[in-house]
Amino acid sequence: MTATNLIEELRWRGLIHQTTDEAELGKLLQSGPQTIYIGFDPTASSLHVGHLMQVMMLRRFQRAGHRPIALVGGATGMIGDPSGKSEERNLLTAEQLQANVDGVAEQMKQFLNFSGDQGALLLNNFEWMKSYSYLEFLRDVGKNFPVGAMMGKESVRSRLDSEAGLSYTEFSYMLLQAYDFVQLSREHGCKIQAGGSDQWGNITAGIDLGRRMLGQQLFGLTAPLLTTSDGRKMGKTEKGAIWLDPERTSPYEFFQYWVNVEDADVMRCIAYLTEIEREEYDELAAQTEADAGKRVAQKRLATWMTELVHGEQGLESAERATKILFGGEIEKASDAQLSQIFADVPSTEAERSVLGGDGWWIVEALQASGLTSSSSDARRAIKEGSIYLNNRRVGDMNHRLSEDDLASETVTVLRRGKRKYALIRFS
Template sequence: MNASHILDELSWRGLIHQTTDEHALRELLKTPQAVYAGFDPTASSLHCGHLLPLMMLRRFQQLGHKPIALVGGATGMIGDPSGKSEERVLLSEDVLAENVAGMQAQMSRFLDFSGAAAATLVNNLDWMGSWSYIGFLRDVGKNFPVNVMLAKDSVKGRLEQETGLSYTEFSYMLLQAYDFAHLSQEQNCLIQIGGSDQWGNITAGIDLGRRMHSRQLFGLTCPLLMTSDGKKMGKTAKGAVWLDPNRTSPYAFYQYWINVGDEDVLMCLRFLTEIAQDEYRTLEQAVASEPQKREAQKRLASWMTEFVHGSEGLQAAERATQIFFGAEIADLSDAQLTEIFHDVPSATVTAVELASGLSLIDALVHVGLAKSKSDARRTIQQGGANINNLRIDDVDYQVTATDLASETVIVLRSGKKKFALLRTSDSPI
């Protein structure tokens, strides 16, 4: 990073939404500080929504500060009402423990847990678990004015809805606030960061730290990762875009980012990548002058995929993408081909039929790429028939097991973009 101060780096990227006492915070951050962000373990994998706070912590670390990633083993049992229109389904302790372990393992890929500014991973169940209900009310709850809690946007919004707000969720603010007070004492952490929807929880923690320990604490929020039409980024028709390759493949991950619209791609480059300001300005100009080339999207997709899935993941994603533009299909697995061609039609033949040979004309009709045998014949004669992206112009061609692109799948194409899969009967899909 070229910026000498973390607030300067965050500022040009548009990552500062709100701060408490920015002048004092700037002075404090002239020396290395511990900074924490919290992550609720609602699943065993991080998803794209977690990338923004993770990258915030990473940026602090790169400029010499000490990040603390807090996984909410305790608060996850309650669920944060901020930004939610209804109460979450409560998870069991076993599921929460599994989720915490999965998230902890992933975080080590994004934060450095060694060196002078080593990151720390903490679980608030470690200090919350020993509290009794009476003890928490007496020592922590007495420091919370109810009128202040009711004034928080996360509470007001829910109270105005028919679903209302349970006492359980109402208490969430106390738990997160105590996390901040606890970390200020145990790890001298004076700064909490989070998304803009966390402002109420952060300021509650600042107030609690003052009341319990007479400490001045600071908060900083960043904008939420939202599309220009007000939707959360990292969501698809299939659900969240996960960082776990077993949930969202590197190819699907790459495709998500390369398909980001022109109106959102620059925000993503600023918020989520580490490209320098000079390169960003160049890409900004490319979006304005030659948007059809999608240079910014290509840079975003390649940077994000390599960052999350490594160079091998990026290479696999780029290879899969090239297949749609005519690259030969060979030496792939059934799973890889199914991922790439998840929304194209398919048909099945028996292994015996394939062993004895199936005419390409019949194959095109069978998978639905031709309406009739005469239609299929014309497609072949006109050079529009392809097997695994290799053109076949022989109308008498026999499709056999030697044409398999993976264990049990052959990819057929008619014209430039009409794909279908021919599977053998022992296909596991």
């Protein structure tokens, strides 16, 4: 991919929100391989869906022959970026911060190629800030920062006008991030910083500092924030953020999030977050417009994203779980998987001993689960063929549940009709 093609790709995908000088940036990219960096504050030990916009930006530049730097903010994370925040963040302990840095750094290796002389770099700004004394920093960096320019930044103005106000600690964040750009330019020849649109003030501050301290022209590029069509941040559910760590958000939950993206948002998500080519994108857009009910675009988005983040095995697990939810036979499942799949399904506790001996009569199990109101109701439902055990139809009214009827370590799944489920957990 050439530099021209890269700019064109970013443009058709809607990924160019602001640039400091798009024409000169294009010339720079055409002049040869360049180095670009994006910073990631380690506020948690895992990245979440909101970070994928910037992770994928680095991937796109690397695919085009440029060198990405993923900068983990071990130093800036001690302060917290005020941009886009209505109040000051809680400060993390050194131990929490290091655990978060390690977690984020490890996840980055899933998405970028760090091998070879021109491979991506994974850096931590604590490495160059840890030995910088306060007085030295003020002399070297602070003297190059006009307070008037800092006060004019939207991230500062909005907080000063809010009830929460802005502490001196957060006010200083801009200096630290700006100095990162200078350091990376000096040590790694980095001339481009990218980020979300809420980072524009910090990015331009770094460009100005680079001009003052190094006499160099640096460039900035921002992408839109990942939001829904009505302006809400994407990547959150009622349960919280959608994490990339499978221990926090399972592959199944991750897959289901994308399958359930609104029609108004799905094509933008495909453009922003995937590497699906323009031809397929246009085809998916046409199919969605012709029959949105089939959710063809959502299924393609879910498949692509889940395989990217969780690999082939994670995708297979998510697809298998989805089939179970929609009536596929249940086999080789775990308690954890069934709990995720049937998170909103009522469950009943029963003694495991009832599965021994002659077993537990299916009619009694149905009554205990609440799927039927009486033994006659249970018999009638079985006779009608509307009762399923682990998504297999029950045809024998005298069937007795045994250990063989467990769908996982301790759970049996009962269903009446197409969508009415109940779980029985045997303790």
